[in-house]
Amino acid sequence: MSIQSETGAELQVERQTMEVDIACVGFGPAMGGFLTTLTRAWNENPAETAFESKVSPGIPLQVLCYERADDIASGVSGVVTRGAAIRQSFPDLNLAEIPMAAAITSERLLYLLDPIGASRRSRLCHIKDAVLRKLGPFLGVRDDAFHMPWTPGFLHKNGGLVMSMGQFNQWVGSQIMASGLVQIWPGTPVTRPLFAGGAVTGIRLADQGVDKQGCPGEDFMAGMDVRAQLTVVGDGPYGAIGQALNEKLGMPQGNAKHEWALGMKMLIELPPENLADSDRPSPLKPGTVWHTFGYPEPEIFGFLYVHPDRLVSVGIFVPSWMSDPSRTAYRYLQHYIQHPALWKYLKDGTLRSWGAKSLDESGRRGEPFLTGDGFARIGEGSGSTNILTNSGVDEAWTTGTQLADAVLELLRARKPFTHENLSATYESRRRASAIEAAAREAEHARDGFQSGMVRGLMGMAIAGLSGGRFSLNANIPPPYKQIHHAKAYFAEDIKAKDAAALALMDGRPLHDALLTARGWPEIPFDGRLLISQQDALLMGGKVQALPGFADHVVFRNAGLCIDCEDKTCIAMCSGQAITLSADLMPVFEREKCVHCGACVWNCSQSADGERGNIEFRAGAGGLHSAEN
Amino acid sequence: MTNELHIVVCAGIAPDPLQTLEPVTGATGPGLKNEMMLPAILDPWAASALFEAANLASRFPGSKVWLVSLGPKAKLQQVMMTVAQKAIFELVPIDAPIGGFADAHATAGALADAIAALPGLDREKLLIFGGWESATRGAGVTLQLVGERLGITDQFQGVDQIDLHDDGSFEVLERVEGGKHQVSRCIGAPAVLGWATGNLAEPRNNPQTGMANMRTIMPALQKAKLATLTANGLHYSSVSLPKQQRTTRVVKDRSPDEIAAEIVAWIGAN
Numbered sequence: 001m002s003i004q005s006e007t008g009a010e011l012q013v014e015r016q017t018m019e020v021d022i023a024c025v026g027f028g029p030a031m032g033g034f035l036t037t038l039t040r041a042w043n044e045n046p047a048e049t050a051f052e053s054k055v056s057p058g059i060p061l062q063v064l065c066y067e068r069a070d071d072i073a074s075g076v077s078g079v080v081t082r083g084a085a086i087r088q089s090f091p092d093l094n095l096a097e098i099p100m101a102a103a104i105t106s107e108r109l110l111y112l113l114d115p116i117g118a119s120r121r122s123r124l125c126h127i128k129d130a131v132l133r134k135l136g137p138f139l140g141v142r143d144d145a146f147h148m149p150w151t152p153g154f155l156h157k158n159g160g161l162v163m164s165m166g167q168f169n170q171w172v173g174s175q176i177m178a179s180g181l182v183q184i185w186p187g188t189p190v191t192r193p194l195f196a197g198g199a200v201t202g203i204r205l206a207d208q209g210v211d212k213q214g215c216p217g218e219d220f221m222a223g224m225d226v227r228a229q230l231t232v233v234g235d236g237p238y239g240a241i242g243q244a245l246n247e248k249l250g251m252p253q254g255n256a257k258h259e260w261a262l263g264m265k266m267l268i269e270l271p272p273e274n275l276a277d278s279d280r281p282s283p284l285k286p287g288t289v290w291h292t293f294g295y296p297e298p299e300i301f302g303f304l305y306v307h308p309d310r311l312v313s314v315g316i317f318v319p320s321w322m323s324d325p326s327r328t329a330y331r332y333l334q335h336y337i338q339h340p341a342l343w344k345y346l347k348d349g350t351l352r353s354w355g356a357k358s359l360d361e362s363g364r365r366g367e368p369f370l371t372g373d374g375f376a377r378i379g380e381g382s383g384s385t386n387i388l389t390n391s392g393v394d395e396a397w398t399t400g401t402q403l404a405d406a407v408l409e410l411l412r413a414r415k416p417f418t419h420e421n422l423s424a425t426y427e428s429r430r431r432a433s434a435i436e437a438a439a440r441e442a443e444h445a446r447d448g449f450q451s452g453m454v455r456g457l458m459g460m461a462i463a464g465l466s467g468g469r470f471s472l473n474a475n476i477p478p479p480y481k482q483i484h485h486a487k488a489y490f491a492e493d494i495k496a497k498d499a500a501a502l503a504l505m506d507g508r509p510l511h512d513a514l515l516t517a518r519g520w521p522e523i524p525f526d527g528r529l530l531i532s533q534q535d536a537l538l539m540g541g542k543v544q545a546l547p548g549f550a551d552h553v554v555f556r557n558a559g560l561c562i563d564c565e566d567k568t569c570i571a572m573c574s575g576q577a578i579t580l581s582a583d584l585m586p587v588f589e590r591e592k593c594v595h596c597g598a599c600v601w602n603c604s605q606s607a608d609g610e611r612g613n614i615e616f617r618a619g620a621g622g623l624h625s626a627e628n
Numbered sequence: 629m630t631n632e633l634h635i636v637v638c639a640g641i642a643p644d645p646l647q648t649l650e651p652v653t654g655a656t657g658p659g660l661k662n663e664m665m666l667p668a669i670l671d672p673w674a675a676s677a678l679f680e681a682a683n684l685a686s687r688f689p690g691s692k693v694w695l696v697s698l699g700p701k702a703k704l705q706q707v708m709m710t711v712a713q714k715a716i717f718e719l720v721p722i723d724a725p726i727g728g729f730a731d732a733h734a735t736a737g738a739l740a741d742a743i744a745a746l747p748g749l750d751r752e753k754l755l756i757f758g759g760w761e762s763a764t765r766g767a768g769v770t771l772q773l774v775g776e777r778l779g780i781t782d783q784f785q786g787v788d789q790i791d792l793h794d795d796g797s798f799e800v801l802e803r804v805e806g807g808k809h810q811v812s813r814c815i816g817a818p819a820v821l822g823w824a825t826g827n828l829a830e831p832r833n834n835p836q837t838g839m840a841n842m843r844t845i846m847p848a849l850q851k852a853k854l855a856t857l858t859a860n861g862l863h864y865s866s867v868s869l870p871k872q873q874r875t876t877r878v879v880k881d882r883s884p885d886e887i888a889a890e891i892v893a894w895i896g897a898n
Contacts, residue, residue, distance in 0.1 A: 183842060185835065188713075542646035
């Protein structure tokens, strides 16, 4: 048994151990689907012998779920989802029971022109924009936005839901816990799987009472080993257990997690007059969904979802194929919400909450080994996201229900959780399901973006309209190779290193210095909605980290970081938790980290040719907002 | 008295202060919007009392800690998933609606009844702990009223420390004006101690402790008695959240003294 010291060497320490039947890692929509389905069947007949513990005969099945965040409501996403699988699990779903949930009432697709002139658009894009402006009166261009007359069917979420993931998680979690059959422990990071040969035999919880480097302090408490018959891995796309499994087992032939995007959003309370003014009726009724593209940069997609009670989720996605090493998010988001098409409704609003999260955009091609001896993987980290329809919640939920059905089958048949049995029950269900078919259709839908925005949109259209039979295929390089070092887009571009020096000298955040240097206007702070990123951390993100845990962001090779001219990790850090020291080494502050995972794929350096130079380990703390 | 203690901690739950709290006025008076859906925590003042109780109990073998908590059963269960990992205790849940501003007399009545009904409780070993104040909507008198209803007259408020002696007497440090402590000596239990912050750090989350507690917490929650808190004619004319003030300005080339002077002036002006 061991812990990691500063040097990565392992120290021998005694650890408590506990035996359970099923250990679950991470509580998100996939785990919600798994535990809901499992406890519902269990509740119907608690005396059924299948639900007797194998590790402690005579008592009920021992099912524990460990969640890193301080509360199960600390999810980070306003989501729009078709919700078909969720509705299947809850046939009598009453949206009024879930704060911020609404049925979708309308969907629009908008192409946003650049009203400022700072966006880095290609010549083709400029020509297209000029034509749109010229023909604007005839085409219906208003507020610098072209309202597309038609939205492809694959982008529609007809019959779906607008939700807050935090509120949904809490609603689901409270029902699961009320069953009394399952325990969900928040604030408990899980550091790694326990292996016995090739089999997973459980998990190890994080050490407490350690310093930043993980070295034991006075009140050191070694993380417990939880030994389990089955480990259910639902810790998201960059969870420690999922990553460790990928490292140990590798990925299936041809699969890799190479495509990512950072979703950053604000939850905004609209000023009352927008809805109350009958002379100027607002289109922002609950359930309204807008998808946007074209601004603040051509590569950045955006969204606006309207919840009940004048609440709006507004955000952007910054993709890994945006090869600019100086890409950033928070400042871009501030410019995005000020686009005339959005600002006319958002102006005078109040920031209620803010957050960010990395999305696994590899979809089916990022699928790891789903099962093995003693483990099964569900949710986004298992490659369930549909990258054509931009849909992940319902798919994740489905994988959870599929695994629950498989586990119930094995429990009733008294069969062990071997690779063979899990493959025959869980994987077979998944392969035969509609989400698998849809994921295969979507498999290459986004490849075109590697060659630019226009080709990417064409690729999506071709794949979507042909049901995946045709697509613009491409090899997707590892994330660090997608960052084009010091690429000069335009004559006025400055090197990130120069901006870094400016940030150091001026005391400004790097993302701020970068965009100012590129001609973006300063943000006119209003103290309510347009606020500094640090204020967003306190007023919107509500970040907290208990002491006594090791840093979960680790720079593998300091030399590579110091020599790096890009410093993309700093510019893209959602919480400004990575800053620059005077010796040009990135410095990590755990207390400001929102656990968005952007640093995992926003590193342009690699020592081994596959992984970036930043390691993202299990960590405690993060956002405390239940409204995200 | 022996130093074997029976410590009853009265602890309520409060919305996580890091959430966005929005006051609303409902049919039953003032409250918080969507309070049932806001993540909750154990009231921080009472949490200090619990940690002190667990620490005392661990030092005196044979001692026992009960946690008496009033709130919606589902919410209590959620809070327990964090609290139960930090200290060994037996939960005594009282299922009651959340939201609004409960009458301290009604709350104290429900708590006192639950304490009086605890099987095996020895009044000669009894220390009642709780928060001196509340991070939620307490009037700051609930714990005193609990003591009075149980006929316990030795009461201490703003406690930061208790030292037990071999003869069963104890010494208490209570906060008084001017950043000082008042030292009181008491000949023994029963007594009521309303804790300030104490001197203990928040214990680490110990999964073993959590699992051990859950064996009693889950059955207790399932058997929790429903309590109705009557308002007794109590009426609130107005309520408000503490005003949050935050002003950010980027300044350069200013000395620490100048910045400090400006902050002092700002505080004076507000």
